[in-house]
Amino acid sequence: MDFPRCDRCGDAGCKVGEPGKFKDCPTVVSDVTRDEIVERYHEPEINRIMQNAAKVERGTMQPVNGVLTPIRPRISEIMAFADLMGWKKIGVAFCLAARDEAIKLTKVLEARGFEVCSIICRNFSMQKREFDIAKEDCLKSEMETVCNPVYQAELLNEAGTQLNIVVGLCVGHDMLFSKSSNAYVTTLSVKDRMTGNNTIAPLYSGFFSEILKRY
Numbered sequence: 001m002d003f004p005r006c007d008r009c010g011d012a013g014c015k016v017g018e019p020g021k022f023k024d025c026p027t028v029v030s031d032v033t034r035d036e037i038v039e040r041y042h043e044p045e046i047n048r049i050m051q052n053a054a055k056v057e058r059g060t061m062q063p064v065n066g067v068l069t070p071i072r073p074r075i076s077e078i079m080a081f082a083d084l085m086g087w088k089k090i091g092v093a094f095c096l097a098a099r100d101e102a103i104k105l106t107k108v109l110e111a112r113g114f115e116v117c118s119i120i121c122r123n124f125s126m127q128k129r130e131f132d133i134a135k136e137d138c139l140k141s142e143m144e145t146v147c148n149p150v151y152q153a154e155l156l157n158e159a160g161t162q163l164n165i166v167v168g169l170c171v172g173h174d175m176l177f178s179k180s181s182n183a184y185v186t187t188l189s190v191k192d193r194m195t196g197n198n199t200i201a202p203l204y205s206g207f208f209s210e211i212l213k214r215y
């Protein structure tokens with residue numbers, strides 16, 4: 001079976017309605033027809049989300065001196081999207097390392113009238129030894145506390161949040177959180193210990209430059 005490889009496409013012709021010139025284009029390798037995909041987006045909830053995502057994008061990109069320019073940050077976009085969806089109760093799942101940002105975020109959300117539930121990663125003070133994590137995989141000892149993303153999600157599920165915002169969860173823990181959350185999940189920030197959470201900086205710095213030169 002062929003797989004799509006948009007990364008290898010020369011011109012991203014899909015942007016101007018001309019996909020398929022490239023042999024690994026999804027429009028060439030997939031058996032799914034375009035009409036079938038369009039139909040999927042007519043499912044009411046999906047369609048509503050697409051409608052509101054467009055409204056949020058349009059609200060953010062405003063003409064400034066004749067040029068479409070972003071006029072608000074993602075935090076404001078998330079709140080605008082929640083307003084459009086009619087979501088009033090928002091969960092914030094945050095990492096201990098992102099506590100400051102999470103505290104500020106909850107204040108902003110509350111000031112805008114949202115009801116907020118927030119859960120830190122170390123809830124219940126689980127220890128690594130309880131999850132059979134080997135000593136050599138611990139930073140100091142098996143007694144150190146460990147993130148508990150499944151329960152971050154479960155407790156927000158119990159609280160009945162309508163949207164959950166991830167703030168700084170670790171790789172892996174963020175996946176378990178998203179998988180376990182009943183509500184839709186959007187990410188405000190992810191943890192990148194080395195770059196101060198600027199996850200794409202290594203792609204623009206010299207960090208991978210040898211690899212990028214070679215391939």
Ligand code: SF4
Nearest residue numbers: 006009012013014025
């Ligand atoms: S969808 Fe097709 S045209 Fe668009 S980037 Fe992918 S391969 Fe290129």
